[in-house]
Amino acid sequence: MINTTIPYAIELRDISKRFGAVQANKDICLQVPKGSIHGIIGENGAGKSTLMSIIYGFYEADTGHIEVDGEIVNIRTSQDAIKAGIGMVHQHFMLVENFTVLENVMLGAEGGALLRKGVSKARTELKRLASQYSLDIDVDAIVEELPVGLQQRVEILKALYRGARILILDEPTGVLTPQEADHLFRILHSLKEKGVTVLLITHKLREILASTDNVSVMRQGEMVAHRETSKTNKEELAELMVGKKVRLTVNKEEAEPGKVVLSAKHLSQFDSQGVKRLKDVSLELRAGEILGIAGVSGNGQSELLNVLSGITVMSEGEIHFAGDVISATVPKTAAQVRDMGMAHVPEDRHKMGLVTGFEAYESAVLGYHNSPVYNGKFLMNRKVMLDECSTRMAAWDVRPPNPYLKTANFSGGNQQKIVIAREVEQNPDVLLIGQPTRGVDIGAIENIHEQIVSLRDAGKAILLVSVELDEIMALSDRILVMFDGAVVGELDAKDANERVLGLMMANSYSDDPRGEPA
Numbered sequence: 001m002i003n004t005t006i007p008y009a010i011e012l013r014d015i016s017k018r019f020g021a022v023q024a025n026k027d028i029c030l031q032v033p034k035g036s037i038h039g040i041i042g043e044n045g046a047g048k049s050t051l052m053s054i055i056y057g058f059y060e061a062d063t064g065h066i067e068v069d070g071e072i073v074n075i076r077t078s079q080d081a082i083k084a085g086i087g088m089v090h091q092h093f094m095l096v097e098n099f100t101v102l103e104n105v106m107l108g109a110e111g112g113a114l115l116r117k118g119v120s121k122a123r124t125e126l127k128r129l130a131s132q133y134s135l136d137i138d139v140d141a142i143v144e145e146l147p148v149g150l151q152q153r154v155e156i157l158k159a160l161y162r163g164a165r166i167l168i169l170d171e172p173t174g175v176l177t178p179q180e181a182d183h184l185f186r187i188l189h190s191l192k193e194k195g196v197t198v199l200l201i202t203h204k205l206r207e208i209l210a211s212t213d214n215v216s217v218m219r220q221g222e223m224v225a226h227r228e229t230s231k232t233n234k235e236e237l238a239e240l241m242v243g244k245k246v247r248l249t250v251n252k253e254e255a256e257p258g259k260v261v262l263s264a265k266h267l268s269q270f271d272s273q274g275v276k277r278l279k280d281v282s283l284e285l286r287a288g289e290i291l292g293i294a295g296v297s298g299n300g301q302s303e304l305l306n307v308l309s310g311i312t313v314m315s316e317g318e319i320h321f322a323g324d325v326i327s328a329t330v331p332k333t334a335a336q337v338r339d340m341g342m343a344h345v346p347e348d349r350h351k352m353g354l355v356t357g358f359e360a361y362e363s364a365v366l367g368y369h370n371s372p373v374y375n376g377k378f379l380m381n382r383k384v385m386l387d388e389c390s391t392r393m394a395a396w397d398v399r400p401p402n403p404y405l406k407t408a409n410f411s412g413g414n415q416q417k418i419v420i421a422r423e424v425e426q427n428p429d430v431l432l433i434g435q436p437t438r439g440v441d442i443g444a445i446e447n448i449h450e451q452i453v454s455l456r457d458a459g460k461a462i463l464l465v466s467v468e469l470d471e472i473m474a475l476s477d478r479i480l481v482m483f484d485g486a487v488v489g490e491l492d493a494k495d496a497n498e499r500v501l502g503l504m505m506a507n508s509y510s511d512d513p514r515g516e517p518a
């Protein structure tokens with residue numbers, strides 16, 4: 001793979017970075033050929049984001065150096081990185097939502113493009129870039145009115161407008177629908193054909209195998225392997241990441257559903273603009289079963305979770321749970337619903353699952369903090385909280401297992417483990433769980449899936465919302481499909497496959513014997 005005559009687009013030599021006791025990157029070496037797509041994979045906390053932050057000038061390395069096109073570059077700030085031709089598409093977009101695409105792209109562009117070139121020149125340049133790289137977009141659209149996939153395209157255009165020849169994407173498909181993700185990969189290939197080099201961080205080995213030329217594996221801060229993608233496979237990559245063989249399928253016995261523990265009748269929900277987001281949804285959830293909700297994100301699944309968990313009050317309908325009837329006129333708060341025995345892992349851990357400024361042992365009891373177990377007469381019982389947090393960190397392999405570390409300083413996947421552990425360990429009668437393994441590595445997914453199945457086997461009821469079809473098919477006993485706020489289909493998990501679910505999710509399934517789209 002190494003050809004010493006061609007300078008690499010980017011080369012890292014002996015990069016190290018330490019945060020207190022944590023050695024996040026250790027003597028990292030990496031060579032990325034020009035015009036290639038290079039995957040970086042590794043467990044949660046392996047040091048991938050730290051390394052990308054060093055390349056993009058968010059952090060300064062303690063030791064080592066970076067070469068771009070064979071020249072050493074001194075990157076201390078993102079401005080330095082941009083000057084060196086490096087661009088980054090962040091997981092959480094950095095766009096001004098009420099600005100247009102053009103305004104966002106021009107904002108902060110080096111040297112004040114607005115003054116130098118004038119708006120019309122910038123518009124022409126942006127249109128040229130968009131057409132050169134097949135990044136079809138209306139440059140006058142307001143960003144907040146664009147779907148997520150198009151907002152991501154604005155981020156890519158922003159980087160290209162600033163002259164990026166090396167583009168870093170950190171978990172770019174986490175928030176995309178499958179169709180948007182496909183489109184993104186087509187864009188990355190067209191960038192590559194035009195000589196742009198792409199560094200791609202993802203936990204989805206499927207994406208690595210389908211899209212990259214080479215892949216490098218990180219483990220516990222070190223770069224442990226490099227492979228040509230065409231010469232490796234899912235099993236080898238999983239083992240290289242985790243350091244042991246990983247089971248890629250879920251082991252579970254047939255479900256033995258018991259009595260109905262939660263039933264929702266004709267639930268509807270209007271948003272603040274008066275748009276009906278949830279339409280007449282009825283469902284029954286039984287003890288000892290996992291009911292999967294499949295659907296392209298944005299089709300009412302989030303509203304369903306919010307209404308069931310008491311985060312928002314339904315506009316119409318009623319919920320029967322734990323001997324009570326909850327309705328628009330007799331609502332219950334999220335805290336009351338939780339006390340009745342319903343736990344909730346929200347889809348967005350940052351917004352709703354954690355307080356990032358809290359230490360881990362505080363985030364680990366959020367929502368349950370008024371329980372007498374944690375809340376003494378006058379003060380919180382810190383010792384109990386700390387001991388329990390340490391025990392859970394060991395059981396769920398949270399890294400580093402430090403209950404005093406600020407929640408924000410855990411890697412994304414480890415934050416997710418803290419939230420899931422908190423909810424599952426309550427041993428709830430009903431667990432609502434949204435996108436349980438978003439941003440989670442393949443070894444930790446195995447553990448999370450096992451825990452969900454054992455909760456089911458202990459007779460608990462689980463409602464699982466996931467945009468990952470593989471996850472829905474692997475875990476669910478029964479599947480409901482949502483489209484445009486309504487339930488459009490139900491099937492036994494045994495009858496589910498990607499094609500049927502895909503058609504149902506697009507509301508194009510007909511169950512005539514030929515199974516052709518309606």
Ligand SMILES: Nc1ncnc2c1ncn2[C@@H]1O[C@H](COP(=O)(O)OP(=O)(O)OP(=O)(O)O)[C@@H](O)[C@H]1O
Nearest residue numbers: 019024044045046047048049050409410411412413
């Ligand atoms: N600002 C910080 N202060 C302290 N520790 C940090 C900080 N940023 C990262 N770390 C630690 O450095 C290690 C590497 O984290 P990093 O975010 O780079 O991992 P990652 O491979 O990107 O993980 P994930 O796949 O979960 O996103 C982790 O142990 C993390 O807790």
